[in-house]
Amino acid sequence: AEDTTAVGIRSIERKIIDYAWEHGFVKPQPATVKTGKKVAVVGSGPSGLACAQQLARAGHDVTVFEKNDHIGGLLRFGIPDFKLPKSLIDRRMDQMEAEGITFRTSTLVADTDKLPAGVRCDATSVVSPKALLEEFDAIALCGGSETPRDLKAPGRELANIHFALEYLIGQNKEVNGGGKNPINVKGKHVVVIGGGDTGADCVGTANRQGAASVTQIEVMPKPPVEYDVLATWPEWPRIFRTYTSHEEGCERLFSLNTNEFVGKDGKVTAIKVSDCEFKGGKLVNKEGTEHELKADYVFLAMGFVHPLDAVLDGFGVARDARGNAAAVPDPDTASGFMTSVPKVFAAGDMRSGQSLVVRAMSEGRRCARAVDKYLMGMSLLPAC
């Protein structure tokens, strides 16, 4: 019988590229003509890597600076292996090295090595923005949006309350032979605060470590289960999403506000929560609904507020209203990537705020075109 099952475009694209790698069709494409121009890319997440590869193929000398000890940004240290095996990053890195890109890991680009709590930094050396501006013809800032959103409720200082990435980075390191994750929740009750992707990754990781229970709570109401196309398109639909991590075991609670962390002997033991609602745009607790949820570990997965001040202030780059790097609009790249500082560009989460991998890659590629055009007066790199 004819098989009429639909196949998503994503699956078809993935099959094609997997086949290409397996059969050796994906090869380094070093530039045949060099321009003699030097470009620094700060940050090696998907935006930085995409930007660097395009620029190297256009003939520029590209150096990628990364403060952590491995290349990949959140692909490497945020997203768990059960969603993205790290061998996929390694093979792309090998290709990029063969195309002439230099990677300088464990190198922080900033005027200070003091970063906010919860931000990972393996740097053993610090390079100042001034030095970079002197040495390079152009600089692309692709440092992501790393300042985590905190929950400043009473009891926040108790032990075993962590930002999500502290937990996920430790686990990504452990899974890839980098030593034990200092946070282990085996046999413990875990509460994840924040109902998004990052929270789901904490749920999946806690279940893999053998947590006694995992509860994910969210301050927003439960989204609709059905996708109302007419009401939503072309915006990203806000619907109730269930990831495999949830299916593996997790209680999901909505419209819950955290009032307080409760502890004993300096360690968290529970959180006090209330049912809540939005009234006149303000979050209010419903009276008489406060209760406790058992919690030996709490992971804060409430997103990221803006990029690191150390990078943007170091270069003196102007910000937009959300604290991201503001870019000068340019219709050629359907956004604009040049910042307020001449020859300094920005892309990915650092420019657009916390987003998705595909968007970061698209930003990196378009930013590369803007940099190439700035250096050469024109560019043959794609504008999308």
Ligand SMILES: Cc1cc2nc3c(=O)[nH]c(=O)nc-3n(C[C@H](O)[C@H](O)[C@H](O)COP(=O)(O)OP(=O)(O)OC[C@H]3O[C@@H](n4cnc5c(N)ncnc54)[C@H](O)[C@@H]3O)c2cc1C
């Ligand atoms: C836990 C988690 C799970 C996610 N899951 C998904 C998912 O499943 N699908 C999806 O599409 N998106 C997902 N996202 C979002 C996605 O990972 C990001 O949108 C994307 O990685 C952004 O790419 P980027 O290159 O802009 O920044 P990043 O990936 O954040 O990379 C920035 C890099 O810059 C480095 N850096 C920063 N400042 C400096 C400096 N001063 N000097 C040197 N290096 C510096 C950082 O160390 C980092 O390596 C997830 C995010 C998180 C946190």
